Amino acid sequence: MIEPAADPSRAPRPAHFEPVRIAVDAERSVSALLQVPPEARSCFVFAHGAGAGMTHPFIAAVADGLTDRGIATLRYQFPYLERGSKRVDPPAVAHATVRAAVAEAARRLPGLALVAGGKSFGGRMTSQAQALEPLPGVSGIAFLGFPLHPAGKPGDERAAHLAQVTLPMLFLQGTRDELADVELTRRVIVALGSRATVAWFDDADHSFHVPAKSGRTDADVRAALLDTLAGWIGDVTG
Template structure:
């Protein structure tokens, strides 16, 4: 089902200027998730579109946005620019829908930069973080250094990770989440890879993977205090 989309602009950083954003707010929305894109994509990428559409169907509004480098077609911004952009995006979301509880996160790089921002200091107004395919390591190079900062994140975290994700070896991701204790919830998506492509013949569930993620995210958000 298509949803109405409101196009916005907000100031990412004083040096980088304005970036674009897309707000989907379904009728009866319960939360608003500020959603960052992957490293080599942008807010209009099909994966992010599918995530936003399925979330809308379960009453979760989204504000997708571009990082300055994807807005202007230049080389990737440094970490400081990305984390400042995330805080600016959250502020824009709060202004657009001041009545909705806020969540923040993103797909892959967008999620990791959101957790990085939250590890530096809490993101104002954000009640929880949602990671769609948290990129724990580079493909073929399993390690956990990228997770070190998660120990400094105070907010509850939901990890939505495919069992075939080549950037999140489950033998490493499970212990990372276990060490985070009650702050972390790990939900595994059967046969899904980093971009949520599935193996239809061997997948145990008939549920669409994006529908599954939206259902789990909505239930998790509803349980936050």
């Protein structure tokens, strides 16, 4: 029996992938990568952590995983990494970069709902920017490992600004995260009330790595994280 030829019109369309440049101010611009799957209805404006940029395997895997779940991403660099520096930008520069990235996503994807956030430092800079002045068009903020305090120095001062964030917030946290004591993090989230949602990943560290004895792989954790993030984005963007 001869099988009928496949209908090209029914073949899955590939995601749009585009390197872009974002102007932060008259003196600075940063690199970014835009990924837009077919039929996307929302976009995650995604900032990297302090130690690694937007092409780090974890950041890339999250962007790819959201693409697979029908969510666009705009991931971008902070200026210090563009310069090749290891010292993070002053908050004002980081906040301006977050705002520029959100504005670029809105300009390029005018029909899509926006959520912003990021890994560690990137998520914290996003929420600080929102606390100072609302990010236009953003429906919620997601933290992939909120860095509540330096390793070995428990405290909650870094969360003080979250009281001024009125948007829904999602905290994706590992129970072995050295930058987020579990009990302190729980107290912070409880104090935020209904605005805050948390998902705990047992045995995961700040990089969402789990030891072999946990019975799971990093890929297992990442898949669960992506399912949670995608579901929450769907909820807050309608």
